[in-house]
Amino acid sequence: MTKLEKLTQVLEDGGWHSTGELVEKVGHRFSATIHQAVKDQDWQVEKRRHDAKTFEYRLSTKIRQN
Numbered sequence: 001m002t003k004l005e006k007l008t009q010v011l012e013d014g015g016w017h018s019t020g021e022l023v024e025k026v027g028h029r030f031s032a033t034i035h036q037a038v039k040d041q042d043w044q045v046e047k048r049r050h051d052a053k054t055f056e057y058r059l060s061t062k063i064r065q066n
Helices: 003-011 019-025 030-040
Strands: 045-049 055-059
Touching: 003 019, 003 030, 003 055, 019 055, 030 045
Parallel strands: none
Antiparallel strands: 045 055
16 A cells, blocks of 8 residues: 555544554655645645644645545
C-alpha cells in the first residue's frame, strides 16, 4: 500500500487526526504525502494547532476520483 493510500484511509472520515496518529499510520514523512495530495490530487487539507508542539489535520474536501 502506498503512503497516499494509507493517508486516504486515515483522512477520508473527515475527522481531525493528530501528528502522532499520522506518523504511526502513514509514516514519518506524512507531511510530504499531504503536500503531494494537495498538489497532484487537488485535496484541501486543514491544519490546526492542537497544543504548543503538535498539530491536527483533516481532509476538508472530497477526494477527486480519477
